[in-house]
Amino acid sequence: MTTREFDLIVIGAGPVGENVADRAKQGGLSVVVVESELVGGECSYWACMPSKTLLRSGAALRAARDVDGAKQAVTGGVDVAAALRRRDAIVYDWNDTSQVEWLQGAGIELVRGHGRLTGERAVAVEAPDGTTVHLVATHAVVVSTGSAALLPDIPGLVAAAPWTSRDATGVRDVPPSLAILGGGVVGSEMATLFTSFGTHVTVIARSGLLGGMEPFAGEAVEAALREAGADVRTGAEVDRVARTDGGDVVLSLSDGSEVRAAELLVATGRVPRTGDIGLETVGLASGEWLDVDDTLRVRGVDWLYGVGDVNHRALLTHQGKYQGRAAGDVIAARALAHDVDDAPWGAHVATADHAAVPQVTFTDPEVASVGHTEASAMKAGLGIRVVDYDLSWISGASTHADHYRGQARAVIDTERQVLVGATFVGPDVAELLHSATIAIVGEVPLHRLWHAVPSYPTVSEVWLRWLEEYRRHDQGAG
Known part of the structure; x- marks a missing residue:
């Protein structure tokens, strides 16, 4: 039996696994990635990219119909066949050649097949041809196998x-x-x-x-x-x-x-794809979410990491990729410096999913949110004030669409005088979200936000309106 040795084994070559592997490789480790389906994973071929590509055709059509001068040129509905062709191009007809080439260019090895843990730092890969490849990690194994659709227990389903x-x-x-x-x-x-x-x-x-x-x-x-x-x-x-x-x-x-x-x-809903990867061989429950600390290490197993959907912290591709970058850095630091705090960048942890998770829902209208809602902030015991604003009242909205409909809510921690949550609903509000994410993560005081002047005429002027409404409330209370 031939056994191949690497510093790090990553099970799952979706965007999360790719980020772990890339950062660990840049940190000086030898890395192998195991994948049973397509390199690029769920997001690239079955979730984020195809869904948003398909949704874009309808969104663009609705936007044109809401602007005089453009709506006259709209003579029909979505060309479904063309939309599907565009989707096929985005997913490369479900061919992962370009993703494999990226791995090779980054110096990361790929083993195709279904990977299962067989013991401490050991993974057996059942290849498509029925053979088995045995891998051993000198330092760590990462599980980044993602999640699958939940089928509820309904008779006949x-x-x-x-x-x-x-x-x-x-x-x-x-x-x-x-x-x-x-x-x-x-x-x-x-x-x-x-x-x-x-x-x-x-x-x-x-x-x-x-x-x-x-x-x-x-x-x-x-x-x-x-x-x-x-x-x-x-x-x-x-x-x-x-x-x-x-x-x-x-x-x-x-x-x-x-x-x-x-x-x-x-x-x-979703369930973790951990049911057939050998977790029981290392004392963990098969088919369960992985409980990890902020370095993404599985609690109780010092060489095993759970990154992305499998840890149930935030089932979003961008959060998983963020976790992947943190995990790759910390694995390399622990392998080479033996102490995270001795590494050049200090301690590497993933904390963004505790209080500032941005998410866009690409519906009509779009929904973009980050941090607390009013309900979650109150449940957390924060002293808050909610500021609502009708986006149609903003000058930039009137130039964007003839019948702009939208709503924005800011959740403000009154003790610390910082934003802790934001929700935007309306056309193209996704592009407003990152500014709110930065304000929350950076804990930017409201008195400093007054000096972040929004450009005119854009919908981002909502930031000024939020501050004005908050100040008006204070003056009225005084």
Whole structure:
């Protein structure tokens, strides 16, 4: 039996694993990446990139229709075939050659196959041809296998062969009707997408859309979906599912009603892809989320790291990549300096997911949020003041669209006089988000934000309006 030795073994070559491997390699370690599917992972081929590419066609069309002088040139709806061709180009027809070439150029080795832990710092890879490659790490093993769609325990659901998010973003034949179970980010985005394609969409979301965000965000998206022709059912659960002989899916709801559609998309959450990677061989529970510290090291196993979705800290690609950079740095520091604090950059930790996680939901309208909501700030025991502002009142909004509709909320810690949360809802508000992220992470005092002058006429003038509203409240109270 041949065993190959590296300083670091990374199981999973998605964007998270790539970032871990790259930073560790730059830090002087020898690195091998194990991948059972495509190098580039979920985000590149089945999630972020294809979904946002498909959503863009409808968003661009809606934007043109909301500007006089442009709307006259719009003579039809989304060209679905062209949108799918654009998606295929973005995912390189699900070919990872360019990603493999990047790994090779970075000096990172790739072993294709399914990797399983077999003991301390040991991984066996079952290759596609049935052979097994045995790897040993001199320092660390990283699990960055991501997450998969959760299928809830509903009678008849599995037998009905529902879609997951992969089926939705990889669609070839757009169905005439689609039922979506779940009103979170995936469910809301896919409802927006397929409605723009002309599909009759029914969303079943027991607690409404975009739970966990500011309530006005979900309300705005729900209103837009209804206006576009979608059916949004709230307050009811799915009791059972059946696929008819004719091919349709029938959902029986707890309120006694039924929903019939050509296809069913399940978007009710995620589970970690840790069920068949040998965690039990090192004393960990198979199929569970990995509990890690801020250096991304699995608690209780000093050579094992869990990075990205598998640790359940923030199931977002950009947060996973951030964790990957931190983990790669700390692994190299520990391997070469033996003490993180002795490394040139000092201690390497991932803390951004504690209080400042930015997220954009590419619905109509867009929802961009970071940090606390009003509810989460109050739950955390913070003394806060909420400042709301109608974005349509800003001069830049009137130049952006003829009928601009949007809302922005700032959550301010009144004791420290800093921003701790921000939510924007409206056209193209994603581009407003990073400024809020910087203000929160940097803990920029409000008195300094007065001197960060927003350009005119842009929607970013909301920053000035927030400060004015906050000051007006203080003066009124005085």
